[in-house]
Structure formats: structure tokens, C-alpha cells
Amino acid sequence: MRVTTRLQEIAIRIQPRLLSFAGRLEANPIVSGLKQAFSELNLLLLGLSAILMLRTFNQWWGHFSGLATVSTQAATTILSVMSLLFVVLLTQALMNSRPDGGAITVVNVAAYAIVNARLQQVGSGNPFILACVMTAVTVGLWALLTWGQKKLAPIDSQLAALRHFLAVCVVAGYLLGLAWMMQRIPVIGMQTALGWLTMDHPFWVFVLVFVEMGLWYIGINGYGVLAPVVFLFAYRNLTVDLGAIASNRAPQAILTPNFWDYFLSFSGAGLVGALVILCLVNPNPDLKRLGRSSFSSILFSVSEPILYGLPITMNPYLLVPFLFGTPLLGVAQWFVFKLGWVALPAFHVADLPLPFSVLLSTLDWRSLVLAAVTIAVATAMYAPGLIRWSKVRPADTSDDDFTDLDVDF
Amino acid sequence: MTSIAIGLACNLGASTSILVGKMKQIVAGSQKLATTDVRIDAFSASCIDPEHNPYQVIMLAPQIAHREAEIKQKLATHPVPVTVINATDFGTMNAANILKTALREIKAAEAK
Numbered sequence: 001m002r003v004t005t006r007l008q009e010i011a012i013r014i015q016p017r018l019l020s021f022a023g024r025l026e027a028n029p030i031v032s033g034l035k036q037a038f039s040e041l042n043l044l045l046l047g048l049s050a051i052l053m054l055r056t057f058n059q060w061w062g063h064f065s066g067l068a069t070v071s072t073q074a075a076t077t078i079l080s081v082m083s084l085l086f087v088v089l090l091t092q093a094l095m096n097s098r099p100d101g102g103a104i105t106v107v108n109v110a111a112y113a114i115v116n117a118r119l120q121q122v123g124s125g126n127p128f129i130l131a132c133v134m135t136a137v138t139v140g141l142w143a144l145l146t147w148g149q150k151k152l153a154p155i156d157s158q159l160a161a162l163r164h165f166l167a168v169c170v171v172a173g174y175l176l177g178l179a180w181m182m183q184r185i186p187v188i189g190m191q192t193a194l195g196w197l198t199m200d201h202p203f204w205v206f207v208l209v210f211v212e213m214g215l216w217y218i219g220i221n222g223y224g225v226l227a228p229v230v231f232l233f234a235y236r237n238l239t240v241d242l243g244a245i246a247s248n249r250a251p252q253a254i255l256t257p258n259f260w261d262y263f264l265s266f267s268g269a270g271l272v273g274a275l276v277i278l279c280l281v282n283p284n285p286d287l288k289r290l291g292r293s294s295f296s297s298i299l300f301s302v303s304e305p306i307l308y309g310l311p312i313t314m315n316p317y318l319l320v321p322f323l324f325g326t327p328l329l330g331v332a333q334w335f336v337f338k339l340g341w342v343a344l345p346a347f348h349v350a351d352l353p354l355p356f357s358v359l360l361s362t363l364d365w366r367s368l369v370l371a372a373v374t375i376a377v378a379t380a381m382y383a384p385g386l387i388r389w390s391k392v393r394p395a396d397t398s399d400d401d402f403t404d405l406d407v408d409f
Numbered sequence: 410m411t412s413i414a415i416g417l418a419c420n421l422g423a424s425t426s427i428l429v430g431k432m433k434q435i436v437a438g439s440q441k442l443a444t445t446d447v448r449i450d451a452f453s454a455s456c457i458d459p460e461h462n463p464y465q466v467i468m469l470a471p472q473i474a475h476r477e478a479e480i481k482q483k484l485a486t487h488p489v490p491v492t493v494i495n496a497t498d499f500g501t502m503n504a505a506n507i508l509k510t511a512l513r514e515i516k517a518a519e520a521k
Contacts, residue, residue: 023475221472224420304424309500402509408441
């Protein structure tokens with residue numbers, strides 16, 4: 001209990017600073033650009049997953065002989081341009097409809113292609129991180145070169161021609177410089193250094209869930225804050241898995257967006273479905289009502305009603321299981337996949353409700369068993385804290401301080 | 410017929426979309442709002458477009474309260490009230506209280 005009190009004190013102390021930091025982070029153009037680019041890429045990944053699911057179903061039951069070849073061709077083609085599409089989407093998001101947006105996007109795609117071609121010679125790497133770095137460099141350079149340009153307008157035609165000539169020189173110099181640099185940088189050393197950065201490791205799974213729960217605990221959408229960075233790794237892992245399926249190999253990467261959404265956050269961040277179950281069977285009428293009203297949301301992995309209604313945020317009674325228990329369960333799930341007890345969640349099925357999301361992302365009935373066991377363990381984990389909280393929780397009151405309004409509800 | 414437009418924003422528009430349904434139920438059951446065209450939408454906070462904002466008030470879910478300053482800044486050229494939904498009302502999905510808060514914000518903005 002002393003540990004809980006100490007942790008609660010820390011949470012209260014850092015909450016204002018973290019709120020301010022998270023606000024600044026989410027307002028950052030690169031972070032918001034990443035979020036937008038991944039969101040726009042999602043549709044293509046869903047389509048690609050659907051193609052590969054059809055291919056798998058056909059392998060199981062069907063006899064459409066041509067489907068395997070066609071789907072493999074389609075999938076490999078889409079995967080080969082995936083990172084280029086991401087570069088385009090990210091540059092567009094960062095340029096935010098500026099007049100030079102199209103031209104800068106084209107230059108950035110060329111710059112990315114030059115660097116990626118060299119990196120591909122020595123290994124796979126992470127194209128999403130490379131895309132992010134190259135876009136930051138290219139757009140940053142553009143911002144530097146056009147600094148204060150508005151003050152020069154309007155310019156006459158001769159100056160415009162000169163400016164155009166200078167721009168051509170800058171672009172040619174930039175691309176040539178990149179090519180020259182890539183010939184000289186020890187790429188193999190760089191690959192070795194960055195090779196371990198896949199996040200597909202129990203340590204990173206623990207850190208990811210722990211930080212996410214920490215942010216949720218102080219009232220910040222942890223998923224929203226972490227997603228742009230984590231997606232750089234999770235989407236890379238997803239495309240590697242989809243590539244493996246397309247070429248009849250077994251997928252290897254566990255930490256994909258599906259693993260985060262439907263296993264680490266089964267029924268919502270913090271495995272809150274367990275708390276909904278506990279509320280439903282609790283004798284406290286307020287908790288029972290809360291359990292009923294939150295039930296439909298957990299089917300879509302939406303945790304906010306129970307997080308704020310119970311509440312879990314800043315609630316010392318649930319701090320330890322929420323902050324430490326959830327990451328440990330996440331690590332346990334990672335090992336279940338690693339040991340091959342359940343097929344990997346390699347198919348992207350964003351936004352499907354439970355239990356279809358769990359089942360279709362793995363195409364393995366054992367994933368349902370894993371989900372059931374996880375929620376059962378989480379229920380046992382949360383039970384002592386919730387029982388103690390239900391005894392001291394203040395009753396829900398509806399203070400009507402809206403008497404100034406002429407309403408009938 | 411008067412009209413009211415309320416925007417509810419969260420990270421992806423998922424949790425606020427649950428609230429929209431409940432708020433619309435309250436509106437449908439209200440006789441005093443029977444002659445008012447009430448529009449309530451849920452969306453991702455990233456989709457807020459200051460140039461084409463049809464809403465008289467934008468209410469942020471508590472999990473994105475830290476983005477209040479950013480969103481107010483974004484809407485600075487076309488200001489509308491931006492408020493954070495009370496966490497308890499949001500958690501218990503108290504749609505009536507949230508609707509009343511929205512109406513009060515709109516009334517206060519009109520009075521200015």
C-alpha cells in the first residue's frame with residue numbers, strides 16, 4: 001500500500017507536466033503528419049489483408065487455381081510501393097496543401113528512393129522510419145530555404161526565373177549529395193545498429209503498454225500519443241508479415257497494429273473488459289449501471305466510458321493492476337505467440353468488433369481461447385482493487401446546476 | 410425553425426460516437442427542442458477544419474483535454490467555443506448533462 005501511495009503521489013506531481021508535454025507533442029507537425037499518413041495508408045492495408053485472407057481461404061477450401069498467382073502478384077506489387085506511398089502521404093500531410101507541396105513531394109520520393117536503394121543492398125531495414133527521416137530532412141530543408149520568402153513577393157519575371165534556376169540547382173545538389181553520401185556511409189554498420197529496433201521484443205512490449213497505461217492513468221489518451229511512433233515499427237512488422245504470407249512463408253513479427261489493438265488492448269486499453277464484467281456482477285447499483293452502459297463500447301475496444309466512469313484515471317485502488325498487471329499480461333501474450341501456440345495476428349482488420357477482430361486477425365480459433373484466458377486473468381487481477389473501491393466509491397450524483405437553461409431533460 | 414450544431418471530438422471519433430447516439434435520444438425525447446434542428450456529430454480532433462466548421466460549439470472528450478490549446482489555436486481565425494467534456498459525465502455517458510453544457514456554451518457565445 002505504501003508503494004501505491006508513493007506512485008499516486010508521483011502521478012499527481014507529474015500530471016500537469018505530462019498534460020502540457022502531450023499537448024505540445026500532438027501539436028507537432030511531424031507527429032500529426034505521421035498520424036494522418038498512417039490513417040490514410042490504413043485502407044490500402046485493409047485491402048491487402050483482405051486479398052491475402054481470400055488467398056488463405058482458397059488454400060484451405062477453394063479450388064480457384066488462378067487465385068494464388070493473382071493474389072501473390074497483387075500483394076507483392078502493393079507491398080513494393082507501400083513505403084513510397086507512405087513517403088507521398090507523409091510529405092503531403094506535412095506540406096499541408098502549400099503551393100510547393102506537389103514539387104516537394106516528388107523531390108522527397110526521389111531522395112527516399114536514392115537512400116532506400118542503397119539500404120536495400122544490405123538488408124531490409126525499416127522503410128517507415130527511413131521515410132519519416134527523409135521527409136523531415138527534405139521538408140526541413142525546404143522550410144529553411146523558403147524562410148522569409150513571403151517578404152520578397154511580388155517578384156518580377158526575371159527574378160522568378162532566377163529563383164527557379166536556383167531551386168533546380170538545390171534539388172540537383174541535394175539528390176546528388178545524398179547519392180554521394182550513401183556510397184560512403186558504412187551502411188552495414190548502420191543496419192546492424194538499427195536492426196534490433198523492431199520493438200518486437202517482450203521488453204518493448206512491456207514498455208509500450210506501461211507507458212500507454214501511465215498516460216491513460218493520468219487522463220491522457222495513451223494510444224493517441226504513442227501511436228505515431230509505435231506505428232513506425234508496428235506497420236513495418238505488419239508489412240513484413242503480409243509479405244511472408246504472400247510468398248508462402250510463415251509470418252514472424254508479433255508486434256503489429258493488430259497485436260496492440262486486439263490483444264494488448266483486448267476490450268480496450270488496460271483490458272477494461274474485465275472491469276466491466278466485475279461491475280456487472282458487483283452489488284453496487286451505480287457500478288452495475290456503469291457496467292451495462294459500458295458493455296457495448298468494449299466490444300469495439302473503446303475503453304473511455306469505464307476509464308472515466310469508474311474511474312480508473314487517478315484511482316489508487318486500481319493503479320497497480322492497471323499500470324503493471326496489464327503490461328505483464330501483454331508480455332505473456334507475446335510469448336504465447338512466440339511459442340507458436342496461436343497463429344500470429346498478421347491480417348489487418350482495423351475497427352472490427354470483438355470477437356471477429358481477434359479471430360480474423362489470426363485466422364486461428366485458438367486466438368479466442370487466448371482472449372478468454374487473458375480476460376479471465378485480468379478479471380482476477382482487478383477483482384481485489386475493484387471490491388475495495390466499490391466500498392468507498394462515492395455514489396453517482398446528478399447535480400443539476402443548469403437551472404438557467406430552459407430545457408425539459 | 411432554429412438550428413443548433415454540436416461537434417464532439419476525440420482521438421478517432423469512436424468514443425464520442427457512442428455519446429452522439431445517446432444525445433440524439435435526449436433530443437428526440439425533448440418537447441422543447443422539437444422545433445429546433447439539432448445536429449450532433451462525432452469526429453477525430455485531427456479533422457477539425459477551421460475554414461469549414463459548421464459547429465457552434467466543439468466539445469473535446471476528456472482524453473484529449475491536453476489538445477485544447479492546440480485546437481483553440483487552430484480555430485483562432487474562426488473562433489467557436491471549445492470546451493472539455495466533464496470526465497464524470499463522459500464516463501457515465503450522461504448525455505443530458507453534456508447536451509446542457511453545449512447549449513449553455515452556445516448561449517454564452519451568442520450573448521457576447
